[in-house]
Amino acid sequence: FSDSIASQPLRGLTVLVTAGPTQEPLDPVRYLTNHSTGKMGYAIAEAAAELGAKVTLVSGPVSFEPPQGVDVVRVTTAEDMFEAVSEAFAAADITVMAAAVGDFRVERIAQQKIKKDGRDSITLNLVSNPDILAWAGGRKRDDGSQILCGFAMETEHLIANAAKKLAAKHCDMLVANNLREEGAGFATDTNIVTVLTPGTSDPKTPQIERWNKMDKTVLAKRLMLRLAAMHRQSDA
Numbered sequence: 255f256s257d258s259i260a261s262q263p264l265r266g267l268t269v270l271v272t273a274g275p276t277q278e279p280l281d282p283v284r285y286l287t288n289h290s291t292g293k294m295g296y297a298i299a300e301a302a303a304e305l306g307a308k309v310t311l312v313s314g315p316v317s318f319e320p321p322q323g324v325d326v327v328r329v330t331t332a333e334d335m336f337e338a339v340s341e342a343f344a345a346a347d348i349t350v351m352a353a354a355v356g357d358f359r360v361e362r363i364a365q366q367k368i369k370k371d372g373r374d375s376i377t378l379n380l381v382s383n384p385d386i387l388a389w390a391g392g393r394k395r396d397d398g399s400q401i402l403c404g405f406a407m408e409t410e411h412l413i414a415n416a417a418k419k420l421a422a423k424h425c426d427m428l429v430a431n432n433l434r435e436e437g438a439g440f441a442t443d444t445n446i447v448t449v450l451t452p453g454t455s456d457p458k459t460p461q462i463e464r465w466n467k468m469d470k471t472v473l474a475k476r477l478m479l480r481l482a483a484m485h486r487q488s489d490a
């Protein structure tokens with residue numbers, strides 16, 4: 255029994271992960287997206303499965319195969335991702351949102367290809383997408399038995415921005431990285447993160463840990479082990 259706890263500390267837990275970019279169509283041939291490759295989120299889903307969890311991975315369009323033993327829900331837009339997450343969230347003990355979700359979509363998708371028509375400029379009218387992480391933060395179980403982890407990629411004011419997101423989205427952990435740092439960010443095999451958790455005495459002052467540069471697979475495993483420990487504490 256203790257052996258299985260050691261090798262499979264997430265046994266019996268359900269983990270929900272979001273990963274990859276979203277694509278927001280403009281017309282039948284074009285879309286808005288970002289540089290996310292899904293590498294971090296897929297590593298997290300894989301680590302969770304290896305550690306014994308039942309894993310649902312809600313994934314935007316990415317180019318690699320899903321990890322073994324993981325249930326994949328493929329989505330395209332932020333609204334699709336929101337729908338998939340809203341179906342899976344209630345059953346999840348630990349949720350990690352690593353997706354790079356498009357903040358905006360066009361108000362109306364053009365039915366036909368948008369033509370140049372000799373114009374020098376055009377304006378896209380964008381409306382905001384649902385914030386999936388904030389939605390989840392607002393409907394976690396009251397007893398603290400659902401652990402929620404968000405990510406943040408920043409180009410400036412890393413700690414201040416991440417602390418705001420941690421609090422505003424009611425996360426139990428926020429993993430922030432600086433896009434400008436060598437060995438962090440999109441498409442790299444490694445990441446350098448700063449991990450924020452709510453302060454124990456003053457929730458407005460988060461606890462902040464800077465982790466060394468490490469492989470995304472190693473980071474994924476460490477994050478999952480930490481989140482599992484937080485979940486066990488909530489059970490105690």
Ligand code: CTP
Binds near residue numbers: 332354
């Ligand atoms: N996120 C989400 N749904 C959105 C936007 C973001 O679930 N519509 C999640 C991301 O998956 C990530 C976290 O929120 O876990 C932070 O995303 P980020 O883009 O860094 O933060 P935003 O709140 O969108 O703020 P901004 O882009 O203005 O920095």
Ligand code: CA
Binds near residue numbers: 355
């Ligand atoms: Ca955003």
